[in-house]
Amino acid sequence: MATGRTHRPATRSRGIPEATVARLPLYLRALTALSERSVPTVSSEELATAAGVNSAKLRKDFSYLGSYGTRGVGYDVEYLVYQISRELGLTQDWPVVIVGIGNLGAALANYGGFASRGFRVAALIDADPAMAGKPVAGLPVRHTDELESIISDNGVSIGVIATPAGAAQQVCDRLVAAGVTSILNFAPTVLAVPDGVDVRKVDLSIELQILAFHEQRKAGEDVNQPGQGARTTASRTGSTRPAGAAAARDGRKGPDGDVPAVMPA
Amino acid sequence: MATGRTHRPATRSRGIPEATVARLPLYLRALTALSERSVPTVSSEELATAAGVNSAKLRKDFSYLGSYGTRGVGYDVEYLVYQISRELGLTQDWPVVIVGIGNLGAALANYGGFASRGFRVAALIDADPAMAGKPVAGLPVRHTDELESIISDNGVSIGVIATPAGAAQQVCDRLVAAGVTSILNFAPTVLAVPDGVDVRKVDLSIELQILAFHEQRKAGEDVNQPGQGARTTASRTGSTRPAGAAAARDGRKGPDGDVPAVMPA
DNA sequence: ATGTCTTTGTGAACGCGTGCACAAAGATGG
C-alpha cells in the first residue's frame, strides 16, 4: 500500500468501512472491463477473482452499498458499474490541479486514468518561470502565482502535489487556503493540514523499502532456521530480540558508511 | 495511500507486524532528517510528531525491533537509523530494474529516493526499439530482449513495472521466470504471481477515486441527492448523469472504459 | 544515596476487518 491516510480515525463514512471504499475502485475497474466485453452479469466468485480478492469479502463489501445482486444469478454488470461510480462520486466531473511539473508531474498529466474516470486536469502549475506557457500533455503550464485564481475560477477541490519535498508544505498551505479540501501527495513529506482536509500519500521509496524487507527475509530464511514451522506463536510475548542484537549494539560506534545519509529530494 | 498488498494474508514476518514494517520507512525518513541536523537523541513524542503518527504506536513498533531506547532520555538517533536500516535490509545494495520507460518510468529513473536509499537502478528496459540506447537519467535504455540476461547478470531480485496495463502481466511473467521475487507494479492490473513472489501495487487513479469519495461525502453532508457539486462557485461541467438505474442500463456508462490505453507509462 | 522527574516498554481492552459457513432467495426444469 503506497498509501497513507492522514487523520480520520477510520471513520465509517456513511456506514461504508474505509477498507471497503478502498476496494471499490478495484471492483469498478474489473466491472468496466466486463462491461466493455458486453458481459451482462457476473457472479461474486468471478468478479472476486478478477479483482484479486476473496469472494466473501466482495459480497460483504457490496452489501454495504445495498442488495444489488440476484441470488442464483449474480450481479448485473452495468447496474453495478453505475452504483459504484455513483457511490465513489465519479458521476460528476472533478477538476484537479497538479502542482510541480517535473518528471512525475508530467507523467501524471499524461496519465489516461485520470481523464477517463471522472477527473479532469484543470491546470498544471509549476514554480519555474521557464516552464510557464510550455505545453505538457496538451495543457500550458501555469505559474504558481496563478494558483489561487485557478482554484477559485475552476472550483477545484482536489489537488495533486508532485513537487520536491521542500516545497510541499508551502504548496499544501496555499492549496488549502484557496479552498482545496483533498490532497494527493507524492512528495516524501508529512503534510500538516487542518481538520476537514483529506490527505493521501503515495510514496515510491517507501514501497520499495517494504519490498526490500520481505526480500531480505526470504533470502535469510535459508541462512537462518529454514524451519517452515518457525511460525509458532512462541515469540509472541516477550522481547523478540534478534540473536544479533547484542553484536549490533557494538557497532554503535558511529559513523558507519552503511547508513545512507542522503534523503531523497 | 497508494498501496496495495497482494496475497500474503498479513503474515507476521519474523514477529514484526506488517503494519509496523510499513511504518519503518516513515520513521527512517524522520530520523535521517534529524541525523542531518546532528540531533543526538529524540523522544518518542517528538519523533512521532515528525513522522505523523501516535507516540504509543511508535514505541510499540520499536519494541518489536528490540529495546533501543533509554528511559528518561529517548532514542539515540544514529543508532536507531542504523537499526531500522538493517531491519529493512537497506544496509545492502539492491539492484532494481525498471520496465516501461514512458513518462512514469522516466520519472522513477530520475527519482532520487531510490539511489539514496540502498537501491540501485541496474537497468531501464523498454519494448520500443526506438528507445533502445537512448539515455534516460544517465542510463541507456535496454531492449526487452535483454531482460533475462540483465536480471541474471546483475542478480536483480526486485523489478518495477511501469508499462501499459496490457503488457504488465507478460512482463511480470518474464521477470518472475528470470528470478525476480519482488515486484512493484504501477500498471492498473491485478498481477498473478506464483507463491513466494511479493507484489506491491501503486495505483494513481485509485487514490484519486478514494479522495473523490470523501470529497463527495463532505459536499453531500447536507444534501441527500447524489451528484451534487461541492463548491458553490463554478458550475461543474459535465455529465451529471440522469439518476436512476434505467439510464445506467442503456449501454455506455460513465466516463469511459477503464484500462486506459496509455498508462502512466 | 536518595528522591524526583522524565520517558520508555508493555499489559490489557477494544474495535475493525476478514473469512467461514449457512440459511434465505430466487432461477430453472419437469
Place this chain on the structure above:
DNA sequence: CCATCTTTGTGCACGCGTTCACAAAGACAT
C-alpha cells in the same frame, strides 16, 4: 406447482492493529 440447484447476503468468530494507562527504568539534582 414443486423440487432442485445456484448464488447471494450475513451472523459469527477470530485475529490483527490501535490506543490507553501505568509500572519500571534510568537520568539528574541535591
